[in-house]
Amino acid sequence: MSALSYSEGKMNITFHGRKALVTGASQGIGRDIALKLSQYGAKVTAIARNQQLLDVLHSEDPKITVFAVDLSNWDATKNVLSQIGSVDLLVNNAGLAILAPLLDVTEQQIDSLFGVNVKALMNVTQHVAKDLISRGAAGSIVNVSSQASMAGLQDHTVYCATKGAVDAFTRAAALELGKFGIRVNCVNPTVIMTEMGKLGWSDPAKAKPMLEKIPLGRFGEVEEVTDAVLYLLSDRSTMITGSTLAVDGGYLAV
Template identity: 50%
Template sequence: MAENDFQNKTVCVTGAGRGIGKSLALRLAELGAKVIAVSKSDENLKQLAAQNNKIIPVCVDLCDWNATKEAIKPHLPIQLLVNNAAVAILDSFLEVKPDDFDSLFNINVKSIICVSQEIACDLIERKMSGSIVNVSSQAASAALKDHSIYCASKAAVDGLTRVMAMELGAHQIRVNSVQPTVVLTDMGRIGWSDDKKAAGMLSKIPLNKFAEVEDVVEPIIFLLSNKSQMINGVSLPIDGGFLAT
């Protein structure tokens, strides 16, 4: 990816404290972007910022709408945004709890609206173009056992992405999402360490492997970059063919 796509650009990455968000923040900083790294874990942010001086840590709980907007404001304008923060609470459908529903939708969906509104309104006022990538999941398009609320929240992310693309496109702000399969972050490796559980999922992936973090980071960077100027409103599977079967 050409570095000049990101030189003199400011990128906001939510959920940047670990996993995909952390790797993405570091990669974007390497490409020359100023990175606003958002997480509720101050310790994770300190470790991340110590690795590259182009990374600016912002510690805020994305469940707090007003605090989130206030935390973003000082760093505007932000031309590029990756809404990556998400949580998963697994339960069978018959055991879904109201509090778990609220937690997942607050982080996985509502925080996208909050952060994107703040950044997009500012870009529109300044008449600047931009690109937003929402991190969805294969769970948006396929039923996964014990993932009732998670599947619903990620389907909401993709629906939201399409409307954002339609409404913000007129202002030259592109909005797309990515739908990863199981990603082998530190948490992913623990969650899928059981061979029997892993074999069941792998059998549904034609490439017969899970995604590495870089497999998700690079497509996101492509969607942020000038190489994808006519891609808008797309939900891109990064799943080894899972959704094709």
Template identity: 45%
Template sequence: MEFKGKTVIVTGAGKGIGREIARMLIERGAHVVALTRSVADVEALRGESGCRAIQVDLADADATREAAIAALPADFLVNCAGTTELQPFLETTVEAFDRLVAVNTRAPMIVGQEYARSLIKDGRHGAIVNVSSVASFIGIPDHAAYCASKGGLDGLTRVMAKELAPRGIRANGVHPTVTMTPMAVKAWSDPEKAAGMMKRIPVGRFAEPADIAEIVLFLLSDEAAMVNGISMPVDGGYMIA
């Protein structure tokens, strides 16, 4: 898959899966506009050729819209930024719930709106990939707000796919299982919990960021021109186990 001359907005490109998506896109000729939070990550990304980085807290709706507009024009969009906080359902706080929904669900809507409006205005075609999770399909203990926020994101993806494809913009979701990133350290550092999860993955390992990035690039590319509105697990068979 070639992305020569294409501009791709990647949210959450500072670390983990987003970082790998950005790296792979640049390697394949794209120019990446990274939207991410930590100043150190923004500075590191600015030091790379083929990358422009915009610092933003995606939990802030107004700042998110401003950053999305500053990132345009772009050919493709990857909503990858996400966050989690572990709380059992009975102890899930309104504050944590709102924080997760703001970053994992609302920010993809805002960035997606600005990206799509700009393409439609210019009469150009494009594609969106929203990075969801297997957590949107199943109930994972201690992940009530996270599961809800990713389920909401899936709903958004399907509506984007229906409303935007007639205007030339496809939208799809990618659903990783546990992937070896800073987020996974936060959620899966308990060896007992990790072993239980691993046992349910027939290929016998957790994912690497590159496993997810390859699928994201495929769904953006013209090779996937007839793929629209899917929720694609990248989970080593976890969902069938």
């Protein structure tokens, strides 16, 4: 899959000759993952809903192929995946967050969150896994989950439920696909300082209670999640599958 070497005390990673697919790649963590994978030699395809943001990504790195699609639409997603062709490395990053108290949650909110965070992830994974198996090729799949999969958060009942489902799916998929040489893992970030994260957590009064639960005393940066994803995609992690890697500054350890 990937080749790693050490030079001047640093670990160099390359994905030359590998085809990578990143969902939710138009902004934030997914965008950074797509750019870094391309930088390290992968032939990257980026999927998201927003064509305008995808065009900006493509203009920044013309080597990245982009497709706009609503991943919650099962058939439309299948159609796009059939156009992309074979994939060796998959990052299921697309996600939706709708926050509401349990007693106010609506059916539409539940359907929307599970449609993107769980159903779409299963759809893309199924397609990629079938292709890998048909080619007799090994592959690596990384799902972007959340610390919310393992900790209750205020007004996050449905979001927590979807991310718990992502973790459970990761373990079960790893069990089924391991015999084909396909590894499936997930990363579980805390609050990450994407542009959206900065908007939501820049208020010191709101941030203080969360920060007090993080032993390292800060929120995460986008590149810290990207580094974890690239590690799990790479051959440096060939004996790791079915795992949940917390990128949370110790939040879940408290």
